Amino acid sequence: MRIVQGILSLGLGCSALEKFCMNMNLNIMSSRTFNFYKKKILGGHLFAANQMLCNIRKDVKEAYGSRNDNDVVDIGVSYDGSWLTRGHTSNIGIGCVIDLLTGFVIDFEVMSKRCEECQQTKLALGEDTAEFHFWYEGHRDFCSITHVGSSGSIGSKQQ
Numbered sequence: 001m002r003i004v005q006g007i008l009s010l011g012l013g014c015s016a017l018e019k020f021c022m023n024m025n026l027n028i029m030s031s032r033t034f035n036f037y038k039k040k041i042l043g044g045h046l047f048a049a050n051q052m053l054c055n056i057r058k059d060v061k062e063a064y065g066s067r068n069d070n071d072v073v074d075i076g077v078s079y080d081g082s083w084l085t086r087g088h089t090s091n092i093g094i095g096c097v098i099d100l101l102t103g104f105v106i107d108f109e110v111m112s113k114r115c116e117e118c119q120q121t122k123l124a125l126g127e128d129t130a131e132f133h134f135w136y137e138g139h140r141d142f143c144s145i146t147h148v149g150s151s152g153s154i155g156s157k158q159q
């Protein structure tokens with residue numbers, strides 16, 4: 001798991017690990033095993049991120065003088081966004097809600113303009129075919145595309 005985590009933290013994937021293992025004269029990890037650990041690591045990151053968000057929200061409430069978890073508290077926030085790659089052409093971005101008093105990020109949303117499943121199915125069935133539209137109706141709720149339009153609008157100020 002540690003070697004998969006290390007490869008992922010470098011922004012690399014299974015084939016990079018394969019090349020590394022070949023050069024180090026080590027046994028090669030199968031892509032199935034790599035993806036198994038990748039999924040476990042993602043689950044761990046999501047769990048830790050959610051736990052951290054809960055703790056931060058509690059701290060922010062306390063900073064505004066709230067002692068009860070069920071209190072609704074008026075707070076001042078700003079919104080900002082960023083992209084995975086430079087420029088305004090990235091397919092993956094993140095929007096963050098930042099508390100003005102503490103400076104903590106209290107909520108975020110990762111937005112994607114790409115869905116690998118949609119891409120593959122468009123190639124197989126054709127984008128404007130009835131088959132694709134029928135398939136898409138069943139896929140819509142599971143689609144990775146969470147942002148449509150320009151990448152620049154991910155970071156725009158919203159109320």
Ligand SMILES: [Zn+2]
Nearest residue numbers: 115118143144
């Ligand atoms: Zn999709």
